Amino acid sequence: MGLVVQKYGGSSVADAEGIKRVAKRIVEAKKNGHQVVVVVSAMGDTTDELIDLAEQVSPMPAGREFDMLLTAGERISMALLAMAIKNLGHAAQSFTGSQAGVITDAVHGKARIIDVTPGRIQQSVDSGNIAIVAGFQGVSQDSKDITTLGRGGSDTTAVALAAALNAEVCEIYTDVDGVFTADPRVVKKARKIDWISFEDMLELAASGSKVLLHRCVEYARRYNIPIHVRSSFSGLRGTWVSNEPQGDQPMEQAIISGVAHDTSEAKVTVVGVPDKPGEAATIFRAISDAEINIDMIVQNVSAASTGLTDISFTLPKTEGRKAIEALEKTKPRVGFDSLRYDDQIAKISLVGAGMKTNPGVTATFFEALSNAGVNIELISTSEIRISVVTRADDVNEAVRAVHSAFGLDSESDEAVVYGGTGR
Amino acid sequence: MGLVVQKYGGSSVADAEGIKRVAKRIVEAKKNGHQVVVVVSAMGDTTDELIDLAEQVSPMPAGREFDMLLTAGERISMALLAMAIKNLGHAAQSFTGSQAGVITDAVHGKARIIDVTPGRIQQSVDSGNIAIVAGFQGVSQDSKDITTLGRGGSDTTAVALAAALNAEVCEIYTDVDGVFTADPRVVKKARKIDWISFEDMLELAASGSKVLLHRCVEYARRYNIPIHVRSSFSGLRGTWVSNEPQGDQPMEQAIISGVAHDTSEAKVTVVGVPDKPGEAATIFRAISDAEINIDMIVQNVSAASTGLTDISFTLPKTEGRKAIEALEKTKPRVGFDSLRYDDQIAKISLVGAGMKTNPGVTATFFEALSNAGVNIELISTSEIRISVVTRADDVNEAVRAVHSAFGLDSESDEAVVYGGTGR
Numbered sequence A, B: 001m002g003l004v005v006q007k008y009g010g011s012s013v014a015d016a017e018g019i020k021r022v023a024k025r026i027v028e029a030k031k032n033g034h035q036v037v038v039v040v041s042a043m044g045d046t047t048d049e050l051i052d053l054a055e056q057v058s059p060m061p062a063g064r065e066f067d068m069l070l071t072a073g074e075r076i077s078m079a080l081l082a083m084a085i086k087n088l089g090h091a092a093q094s095f096t097g098s099q100a101g102v103i104t105d106a107v108h109g110k111a112r113i114i115d116v117t118p119g120r121i122q123q124s125v126d127s128g129n130i131a132i133v134a135g136f137q138g139v140s141q142d143s144k145d146i147t148t149l150g151r152g153g154s155d156t157t158a159v160a161l162a163a164a165l166n167a168e169v170c171e172i173y174t175d176v177d178g179v180f181t182a183d184p185r186v187v188k189k190a191r192k193i194d195w196i197s198f199e200d201m202l203e204l205a206a207s208g209s210k211v212l213l214h215r216c217v218e219y220a221r222r223y224n225i226p227i228h229v230r231s232s233f234s235g236l237r238g239t240w241v242s243n244e245p246q247g248d249q250p251m252e253q254a255i256i257s258g259v260a261h262d263t264s265e266a267k268v269t270v271v272g273v274p275d276k277p278g279e280a281a282t283i284f285r286a287i288s289d290a291e292i293n294i295d296m297i298v299q300n301v302s303a304a305s306t307g308l309t310d311i312s313f314t315l316p317k318t319e320g321r322k323a324i325e326a327l328e329k330t331k332p333r334v335g336f337d338s339l340r341y342d343d344q345i346a347k348i349s350l351v352g353a354g355m356k357t358n359p360g361v362t363a364t365f366f367e368a369l370s371n372a373g374v375n376i377e378l379i380s381t382s383e384i385r386i387s388v389v390t391r392a393d394d395v396n397e398a399v400r401a402v403h404s405a406f407g408l409d410s411e412s413d414e415a416v417v418y419g420g421t422g423r
Helices: A018-031 A046-057 A064-069 A072-087 A119-126 A155-166 A198-206 A214-223 A279-289 A316-335 A361-369 A394-405 B015-032 B048-058 B063-069 B072-087 B120-125 B153-164 B198-206 B215-222 B279-289 B317-334 B361-371 B394-404
Strands: A003-008 A035-040 A090-093 A102-104 A112-117 A132-133 A137-140 A146-148 A169-176 A195-197 A227-231 A239-241 A258-263 A265-275 A297-299 A307-314 A338-342 A345-353 A378-380 A385-391 B004-010 B037-042 B092-095 B102-104 B114-116 B130-134 B137-140 B146-148 B169-174 B195-197 B225-229 B239-242 B258-262 B265-274 B296-297 B308-316 B339-344 B346-353 B378-382 B385-391
Touching: A003 A018, A003 A155, A018 A035, A018 A132, A018 B215, A018 B296, A035 A046, A035 A119, A035 A155, A035 A316, A046 A064, A046 A072, A046 B015, A046 B072, A064 A072, A064 A146, A064 A198, A072 A132, A072 B015, A072 B072, A090 A119, A102 A132, A102 A155, A102 B137, A112 B317, A119 A132, A119 A265, A132 A155, A132 B120, A137 A155, A137 A227, A137 B279, A155 A169, A169 B153, A169 B339, A195 A198, A195 B120, A198 A239, A198 A258, A198 A345, A214 A227, A258 A394, A265 A279, A265 A345, A265 A385, A265 A394, A279 A307, A279 A316, A297 A378, A307 A316, A316 A338, A345 A394, A361 A385, A361 A394, A361 B092, A385 A394, A385 B137, B004 B015, B004 B153, B015 B037, B015 B072, B015 B092, B015 B130, B015 B239, B037 B072, B037 B120, B037 B153, B037 B346, B048 B063, B048 B072, B063 B072, B063 B146, B072 B130, B092 B120, B102 B153, B114 B153, B120 B130, B137 B153, B153 B169, B169 B239, B195 B385, B198 B215, B198 B239, B198 B258, B198 B346, B258 B394, B265 B279, B279 B317, B296 B378, B317 B339, B346 B361, B346 B394, B361 B385
Parallel strands: A003 A035, A003 A169, A035 A132, A090 A132, A102 A137, A169 A227, A195 A239, B004 B037, B004 B169, B037 B130, B092 B130, B102 B137, B169 B225, B195 B239
Antiparallel strands: A102 A112, A137 A146, A227 A239, A258 A345, A265 A307, A265 A338, A297 A307, A345 A385, A378 A385, B102 B114, B137 B146, B225 B239, B258 B346, B265 B308, B265 B339, B296 B308, B346 B385, B378 B385
16 A cells, blocks of 8 residues: 545634544554655644734734744644644654755745745655645745745645655545535535646636635646545545546536535626727736736727727725725726726636537537526636636526536535535 | 853743744844844743643653654743744744754753754844744754753753854843852842852852753853843843953852752661672662662761671752662661651851861851751752751741851842742
């Protein structure tokens, strides 16, 4: 048996009891004959407490020092986890991101992994230890400063280590049973997905599914590391994410993997843009210079009578104010009429590689929304995804209608099992 | 102006307010034209909280992981301190013990510093930064594991860095105004000492004075680094500890530096030891094998009639049980009569290089105790120290009597200034 990387999030190690529970599960994997490398996040609220302290001493904490501060969180959880494992009679050693060879660029707060040189980790597991590695952190290549990887960083650490160590699988333990065909809080009949391809998982993540972040899945796809998302509170099999189904997983991919929704975005419409070359470029250069990531972009055909068109795009609500300010500055050059800002929207996405070869999917999707009385405001598509923007009020009904229309509903209302506290 | 190392203890950085106050003081030193390197301990109760967490997951936390855990404490305080300094408009960078080049042996929990390679610190201050270094921690030379230096470790970090960086002075900021001629809680008329030699300070530290630990003073003496002990709560000059008086310090050393007392020890008497070669060796080999540090040893002349003698020694109360168990095992070989254990004792010590050339000192010391009605149970002397063991109940009166007899009392009752909370 080979090497397994397991990742446990902050809610799984929120207190001493959680740490002891996780330690038992890790020891089980070791007893089954695997070499085990564990990536762990900071305990429960630790990170928030540290951020609170930082704000008390400085309104604008500097990146380098802020990263130094936050990385204390994993240092605590990883040392405690190693102690708990030793207490069960198994050898364990904890390692910081730097010690584990997680080399990053120097962008504090959202560093990217450049390389992983896991010599010490390999040596530790080869000597019979369970190696515990701090998630979310690394060391910058040139300045040797401590960095953090930003949101979802611990998942990325786990996948990157799994790739560098040629792991059989990267197990991501979380507080839900896996990836579902829709958010189970919205769709009671959502089903756990047994297997999903990297491509579909990437689209789901980009469309609002929170279980795995896009960045982590992308990394896993690049290095072809199977991910197994599962609950740290139950022993159930979760969702496998990989290139090909493995073992007894279904050999044929479902037409539709799932329905995702996202209510964290807002819509900006630039009204009355002159329909001539370069105007859109000016608008989106302004947005890009303000370092705002946008999602959907839709431009309607211009009205022949006026030669003016409207351009709409969606972006995170948190960036709304910055975007409007940046666009106001372009008004003299672009000469648009006005800006509209709308944060009462929701995005609903249908994801599945099968839609490429099933032409009826789009029609069924729109019919389902229409039958549910949901109005569509924007549409955008990729090869394996259709997304629409609707009123925020309609989102739950829309998701349920689409989920049902594509036969994704489970037969039982009780299929969804949340373990533990569901944090 | 040269480089100054400043060390701040946990009580000085107990909360955000404390960190901001300390930041201001550090910036003052920088404004005065010094290069500044700061060594900082963990905030207030952080270490206790981490120890508490460790005990919840494991009754016997392993050394390597325990050190990894505890070092999270300084990581938090140093990052916050760097942020607070930046917030005052000055450049600051924080460094772990490992980054600062504090190389130790691999004895977790009480590692010794082997070498300091402060290249990154020198570079940081040469670039105009204030460098903040985590106290109490280092990295082991061979295994590259994180270590902690044990009690008083942050003071030792500061002195070791000061030596490696050729600092002008190592300033130890604490919650009292300096080193006093006696413990001001016992002797209201104790005076702050302006200057004291390394030798006298070493004897005071060995005799129960808590302001500086023996190990730190020893390091400073070896590398001839002047220490300035002072309050972080006031701007007052504190106590200089060095080879020679500096600047306007008194050129002639006082006959007596101070009176120290220690109530943390117990006395063990081995009664009826056969007075023949090798018996004492057997006894103290047993103590040494149990890794117990002992302090005073006194052997009386044996009674001619019996050929038996008594051997007494003092040791930390915390080691009492272990010592008795170790000695019981030697009984068949040594053939002593019995063991007596007494933890109701105090040690009172008079320290001063002047006693070498002032033969009356010993007589005055014993007379003062006698006049105060204090009985002496053991006596031990070095070239610059006399120590006696008395009943614990007598300690305060004994210290006051000796302090007064040697003219150490200040003229005012108000000479003692405690700054801040006096934690």
